[in-house]
């Protein structure tokens with residue numbers, strides 16, 4: 001898949017909740033929710049991109065733990081490359097500050113019973129099946 005744009009997302013778990021982020025742009029995605037993360041740059045590893053994007057978006061340095069689920073394809077912009085979302089389970093190491101919405105409209109820590117309360121972007125939805133049992137364990 002040489003032309004596929006890889007997008008990485010972090011399922012950051014703390015105290016039985018996962019961190020969800022509300023997108024500010026583009027207009028058709030504004031207000032919808034995603035796992036924090038973003039596009040992998042050329043030559044960059046997936047986990048390096050994940051750590052970089054979370055620093056940019058949340059102001060924290062996360063620790064990726066392991067992959068959750070598989071590649072989930074989503075419709076790329078017209079004329080652009082195909083795109084897939086890959087998600088990692090991650091944690092906030094001791095000493096990290098509280099995440100801040102530096103690029104998002106808002107952040108929420110969602111427990112299992114609130115996981116379906118927000119309007120997730122489509123590619124993130126399949127990962128909720130992997131995340132839910134980790135919140136109630």
Ligand SMILES: Nc1nc2c([nH]c(=O)n2[C@H]2C[C@H](O)[C@@H](COP(=O)(O)OP(=O)(O)OP(=O)(O)O)O2)c(=O)[nH]1
Nearest residue numbers: 007025034035037038039074075085121122123124
């Ligand atoms: N997480 C997620 N991202 C999606 C979905 N559908 C979809 O087009 N995207 C796009 C939005 C962004 O272009 C990209 C996520 O990367 P990003 O968070 O770095 O995007 P961005 O807008 O900040 O970056 P840029 O386009 O300004 O370069 O994936 C989806 O269902 N879930």
